[in-house]
Amino acid sequence: MKIGPIQLESPFVVSPMAGMTDTAFRRLVKRQGGCGLVVSEMVSSEGLIRGIDRTLEYAEYTEEERPVSIQIFGGEPAKMAEAARVVEQMGANIVDVNMGCPVPKIAKHNAGCSLMREPAHAAEIIAAMSKAVKIPVTVKMRKGWDDGEINAGDLAKRVEDAGAKAIAIHGRTAKQSYTGCADWHFVTEVAKTVSIPVFGSGDCIEPEDIISRMKSGVSGVYVGRGVLRNPWILAQARDLMEGKPARSITxxxxxxxxxxxxxxxxxxxxxxxxxxxxxxxxxxxxxxxxxxxxxxxxxxxxxxxxxxxxxxxxxxxxxxxxxxxxxxxxxxxxxxxxxxxxxxxxx
Ligand SMILES: Cc1cc2nc3c(=O)[nH]c(=O)nc-3n(C[C@H](O)[C@H](O)[C@H](O)COP(=O)(O)O)c2cc1C
Structure with a gap:
């Protein structure tokens, strides 16, 4: 499968996780096999533009991780476009926008999941970034803000029209945080309405979960906590996809x-x-x-x-x-x- 011109050798992705998916961890997961894409932990657009050392550290990656996506957060179209240019200059393959983070520190600055509450503005950000860089711009979002504001379907269409080349949806609202279950039915319904690849995210803990989610009609699966518990999960899912038993790990x-x-x-x-x-x-x-x-x-x-x-x-x-x-x-x-x-x- 492809994201824009970027070919993924597997549809299984290491989901972005702040504090966890650093370059060392991503490299080690990639080495086990089965991983088509790694996404960095979220990186501040402000910090990238200003060249703040700590931010640059979060955006570090190595050649063996390719294709690599750097996820940025922020709320201003011009600044996000500028930050996307920095990511492109760093040589990353994809720049991803965080529209899913529910943490107040991020969401209160018009970034993260609060962008879902302003879909027209969110689409402006994607349009500005898509104009600024040649690498694919992608979006990671949630189902919506809360049960009264479930709008990933609308936002998916808007960001597609604005130039996004793929979307990942975590099937929970921001209000839910990590409670309840990810709504994969919702994710697959949204996937039917856009023509760019839609990845699903949420609750894949066993390699079998990844396979059954793939069959539900998404283009690929982001795996977060499942990789932290079992860094071989993507390799095991690929074994299953190839009709082999999942490798066992000593x-x-x-x-x-x-x-x-x-x-x-x-x-x-x-x-x-x-x-x-x-x-x-x-x-x-x-x-x-x-x-x-x-x-x-x-x-x-x-x-x-x-x-x-x-x-x-x-x-x-x-x-x-x-x-x-x-x-x-x-x-x-x-x-x-x-x-x-x-x-x-x-x-
Ligand atoms: C510790 C932790 C940090 C996370 N940080 C980010 C992040 O920086 N950006 C993002 O888009 N999602 C982040 N997420 C959400 C995950 O990428 C994923 O969508 C979510 O955990 C659901 O998938 P899972 O059940 O496979 O973990 C984080 C999740 C965890 C557990």
Missing amino acids: DEERGQFLLDYMNLLLSEIDGEAEGFRHAPSPKPQAREAVGRERWVINKIRALCSWYTKGFEGGAQFRIGVNSAKSIAELEDLIEKFFVLNKIVASA
């Missing part, structure tokens, strides 16, 4: 993923990262502000809160991770939980 592989993630993060800090299209910024603020080791520990903690959900002994492991004070301590915990547990179990 505890050692799960442990190794965390160690690899830690090593990639550390190599970025130490300036040893290879393949950065956009050189790590000279003043890496997000990383330096909290100190080298602490930054990596915080990242591992954030991932582990999803990664070991539902695992036997997972809660105990997370307590350990949350009180670990050094990388060495984390490595030891990971080894004990994922490798030694298995030895004990199979002895």
